[in-house]
Amino acid sequence: MEKTPGSKFCFVLLLLLVLPDCARETPCVGGRGDPYYDFTISFHEQQWCKVQGQVDGEKFLLYDCGSNKVISMNLLREEGKAMDSCEKGLGTLSDLGNEIKHLSTDIKQEKYPDGAPLPLQVRMTCMCKADGRTSGSLEFSLGGERLLTFDSETEKYRADNSEGERLKKKWENDTNLNNFFLKTLKGDCKGLYQCSLHWKKELETTAASTTAIATVPSKAAMNMPIAWWICPVILTWITIVGFLGCRCDKEGPGGVD
The missing domain is CATH 3.30.500.10 (MHC class I-like antigen recognition-like)
Incomplete structure (x- = not known):
């Protein structure tokens, strides 16, 4: 499928949000989550x-x-x-x-x-x-x-x-x-x-999959280039992950119980 301007724009924003160190794939922070x-x-x-x-x-x-x-x-x-x-x-x-x-x-x-x-x-x-x-x-x-x-x-x-x-x-x-x-x-x-x-x-993945409600895009959305209607969903999710990663990174590790 030919790349549209929307898909290119979405891809660039995706890279900008994923690359920062505060949004690492495996965050390394301490606190209440320490095993x-x-x-x-x-x-x-x-x-x-x-x-x-x-x-x-x-x-x-x-x-x-x-x-x-x-x-x-x-x-x-x-x-x-x-x-x-x-x-x-x-x-x-x-x-x-x-x-x-x-x-x-x-x-x-x-x-x-x-x-x-x-x-x-x-x-x-x-x-x-x-x-x-x-x-x-x-x-x-x-x-x-x-x-x-x-x-x-x-x-x-x-x-x-x-x-x-x-x-x-x-x-x-x-x-x-x-x-x-x-x-x-x-x-x-x-x-x-x-x-x-x-x-x-x-x-978390299992809990999300069992509680998620399947939704069907509207006809208008289906007629839109795929990058434009799925891009906001991806960006919202990554923004939340990036924000939480940055916040944890700034707070630093917690103490040992």
């Missing part, structure tokens, strides 16, 4: 490790460190494509799960009144900043009581009680362990962040 992954180590079940991923308060991933298998992935569309996009992130979960198992031997295994050992819990939060860098934190708890936290920005531990102080003194002198934590939070975390973004896009 976190909860590791649970059950000592009385041969140190069985389970990871639950959440973003915006919604659970989207359940992973078994022991078998390196996804138990469930709360995606409403094609799960196979989601698995492909999250493959790198799942490797990070496996590596961190194995490291936590080794660290669990350093932690005093307190027990419930009935004699069952308290579970070790580790929350990893991943943040992706506007400049593309990643950071995050690791929060260690025993039976729901926080022991200490490692923050990649300060590269320091913060203890919450006497057991946390004991672990802090031991772990902060372990160069290999600290380098592993930094590599995970400042590098590997990006794959986990992208995995959560993929899930959010799939969820």
Whole structure:
């Protein structure tokens, strides 16, 4: 079909709106949308490790460190494509799960009144900043009581009680362990962040497709050059995306919960 002046005009505006950095295809901003992954180590079940991923308060991933298998992935569309996009992130979960198992031997295994050992819990939060860098934190708890936290920005531990102080003194002198934590939070975390973004896009796309109302263009619109009646729709959508991307980029990342 021959290009009309309208189609050329629409194409130029489309490029102008897509090219700015604030409208990147994959925005890298922090805040409430930062994903976190909860590791649970059950000592009385041969140190069985389970990871639950959440973003915006919604659970989207359940992973078994022991078998390196996804138990469930709360995606409403094609799960196979989601698995492909999250493959790198799942490797990070496996590596961190194995490291936590080794660290669990350093932690005093307190027990419930009935004699069952308290579970070790580790929350990893991943943040992706506007400049593309990643950071995050690791929060260690025993039976729901926080022991200490490692923050990649300060590269320091913060203890919450006497057991946390004991672990802090031991772990902060372990160069290999600290380098592993930094590599995970400042590098590997990006794959986990992208995995959560993929899930959010799939969820939003599915929600939009189920609520959209099919409309038929009027006869007059059908007789118009196609670029003129579809161009406003495309430009409106891209303008909204560009505005939101710019606004998030200016606001900067939020803090870790």
